[in-house]
Amino acid sequence: xxxxxxxxxxxxxxxxxxxxxxxxxxxxxxxxxxxxxxxxxxxxxxxxxxxxxxxxxxxxxxxxxxxxxxxxxxxxxxxxxxxxxxxxxxxxxxxxxxxxxxxxxxxxxxxxxxxxxxxxxxxxxxxxxxxxxxxxxxxxxxxxxxxxxxxxxxxxxxxxxxxxxxxxxxxxxxxxxxxxxxxxxxxxxxxxxxxxxxxxxxxxxxxxxxxxxxxxxxxxxxxxxxxxxxxxxxxxxxxxxxxxxxxxxxxxxxxxxxxxxxxxxxxxxxxxxxxxxxxxxxxxxxxxxxxxxxxxxxxxxxxxxxxxxxxxxxxxxxxxxxxxxxxxxxxxxxxxxxxxxxxxxxxxxxxxxxxxxxxxxxxxxxxxxxxxxxxxxxxxxxxxxxxxxxxxxxxxxxxxxxxxxxxxxxxxxxxxxxxxxxxxxxxxxxxxxxxxxxxxxxxxxxxxxxxxxxxxxxxxxxxxxxxxxxxxxxxxxxxxxxxxxxxxxxxxxxxxxxx
Amino acid sequence: xxxxxxxxxxxxxxxxxxxxxxxxxxxxxxxxxxxxxxxxxxxxxxxxxxxxxxxxxxxxx
Numbered sequence: 357x358x359x360x361x362x363x364x365x366x367x368x369x370x371x372x373x374x375x376x377x378x379x380x381x382x383x384x385x386x387x388x389x390x391x392x393x394x395x396x397x398x399x400x401x402x403x404x405x406x407x408x409x410x411x412x413x414x415x416x417x418x419x420x421x422x423x424x425x426x427x428x429x430x431x432x433x434x435x436x437x438x439x440x441x442x443x444x445x446x447x448x449x450x451x452x453x454x455x456x457x458x459x460x461x462x463x464x465x466x467x468x469x470x471x472x473x474x475x476x477x478x479x480x481x482x483x484x485x486x487x488x489x490x491x492x493x494x495x496x497x498x499x500x501x502x503x504x505x506x507x508x509x510x511x512x513x514x515x516x517x518x519x520x521x522x523x524x525x526x527x528x529x530x531x532x533x534x535x536x537x538x539x540x541x542x543x544x545x546x547x548x549x550x551x552x553x554x555x556x557x558x559x560x561x562x563x564x565x566x567x568x569x570x571x572x573x574x575x576x577x578x579x580x581x582x583x584x585x586x587x588x589x590x591x592x593x594x595x596x597x598x599x600x601x602x603x604x605x606x607x608x609x610x611x612x613x614x615x616x617x618x619x620x621x622x623x624x625x626x627x628x629x630x631x632x633x634x635x636x637x638x639x640x641x642x643x644x645x646x647x648x649x650x651x652x653x654x655x656x657x658x659x660x661x662x663x664x665x666x667x668x669x670x671x672x673x674x675x676x677x678x679x680x681x682x683x684x685x686x687x688x689x690x691x692x693x694x695x696x697x698x699x700x701x702x703x704x705x706x707x708x709x710x711x712x713x714x715x716x717x718x719x720x721x722x723x724x725x726x727x728x729x730x731x732x733x734x735x736x737x738x739x740x741x742x743x744x745x746x747x748x749x750x751x752x753x754x755x756x757x758x759x760x761x762x763x764x765x766x767x768x769x770x771x772x773x774x775x776x777x778x779x780x781x782x783x784x785x786x787x788x789x790x791x792x793x794x795x796x797x798x799x800x801x802x803x804x805x806x807x808x809x810x811x812x813x814x815x816x817x818x819x820x821x822x823x824x825x826x827x828x829x830x831x832x833x834x835x836x837x838x839x840x841x842x843x844x845x846x847x848x849x850x851x852x853x854x855x
Numbered sequence: 856x857x858x859x860x861x862x863x864x865x866x867x868x869x870x871x872x873x874x875x876x877x878x879x880x881x882x883x884x885x886x887x888x889x890x891x892x893x894x895x896x897x898x899x900x901x902x903x904x905x906x907x908x909x910x911x912x913x914x915x916x
Contacts, residue, residue, distance in 0.1 A: 776893030806889055827882050
């Protein structure tokens with residue numbers, strides 16, 4: 357009793373831990389949903405409305421305002437729809453495993469939306485930082501330091517031209533022989549003026565070039581240092597890192613989006629595992645509570661953990677024989693009313709009158725056809741019990757004796773030899789060539805037979821099916837039907853069928 | 856169950872009516888969930904040094 361109580365306490369504690377773990381996971385999933393909604397909202401905003409700074413254009417008249425409101429409603433609804441679908445898909449993955457197409461679509465689109473909006477945000481952020489950068493603003497201001505004209509040169513030219521004009525007047529009057537000296541002086545001064553102007557223009561061009569380069573540099577520097585580093589890496593030794601800034605932004609936001617999606621997907625997986633663990637523990641606790649105290653002191657001790665399946669237990673379990681008469685049922689089977697004429701519990705093998713026993717009880721171990729199995733949310737298939745399997749009372753608790761009126765039907769030899777189950781069907785399929793006795797074909801063979809027949813969906817957990825395939829192989833090897841290939845190499849046959 | 860068995864110096868054997876047995880509880884439940892062997896498994900506690908085949912045959916005989 358103490359051991360059982362301790363076991364129950366441990367299981368209860370585990371159940372509480374699993375539940376709190378599950379609650380935390382669900383909370384994180386909800387947070388992920390909210391975050392996804394906001395990211396999609398941002399994405400749609402960038403896609404349909406543009407940057408918020410430009411929205412003032414929509415408020416000019418009623419028509420623009422109406423268009424803006426309409427677009428906003430689309431943006432919100434679309435973000436809600438997309439994030440909700442993604443949330444639903446992730447919960448679905450947790451329960452039923454991933455569907456490749458949906459995973460690709462959901463995650464692919466989420467990634468695109470996330471890095472689309474994030475990269476646009478990086479640009480906006482860089483622009484805002486740039487606008488606040490005083491160094492950059494100073495480069496935009498008009499340069500007032502235009503060089504003043506050389507006043508000395510101008511007055512010299514004017515004076516030289518005046519002298520030349522006087523000289524020419526005197527030349528006409530015959531008072532001068534020539535004016536060549538004055539003319540040469542004017543020409544020289546004009547040449548000087550042209551040279552000075554040219555030098556000034558070149559200096560201005562050079563100054564503008566430096567100013568633009570400085571602006572580009574400041575623009576580039578407004579990005580995050582990680583982005584700058586990645587851009588420098590992408591540019592290599594020779595390239596200009598400023599040309600790779602956009603590429604770096606895309607890569608970094610893509611990386612962030614991938615990480616977010618991986619974690620989000622992980623949450624959905626943990627949710628599925630937690631739910632299954634909780635359900636498993638609840639079932640185990642229920643079983644444990646219903647299980648009678650039956651720890652035998654003999655060396656061989658039968659534990660009636662499972663429902664007896666229709667054959668009388670051997671006499672080596674006297675403690676079990678004295679256990680309560682409450683029937684232990686099939687998994688998921690509801691308790692049936694005990695039959696009025698239930699035989700009193702007696703110790704030993706006394707055969708009751710044949711009339712009290714129905715033939716149905718003779719072979720309760722015969723399970724229903726596997727086609728009646730239904731997929732469950734926890735990916736276990738549960739048998740749909742036929743009438744013949746609905747036990748009216750416990751059949752094998754060590755008390756019932758002579759359950760069958762005919763001695764031949766009393767279980768003295770195993771009723772099943774594995775041929776009635778899925779394993780037997782698999783053996784037949786292998787022998788008939790319908791299924792190859794190797795990993796992938798067997799996996800597919802099992803998967804086809806246990807998936808939900810109504811939808812044809814591949815809802816069974818892949819790992820679980822792999823474990824089934826391994827269990828089949830283990831039994832086949834134990835029975836000498838197959839062996840592990842001693843010369844196995846990658847790509848070759850891992851197992852050899854030797855039957 | 857397994858830790859309890861170990862503490863008691865015994866082991867849990869999960870067996871089916873056709874005589875096939877294993878020691879892994881999860882595998883046994885997995886096999887039952889798809890009706891792999893035509894019956895539901897039973898559990899027996901055996902000493903560590905017991906001849907499992909013989910004991911199972913005896914139980915089923």
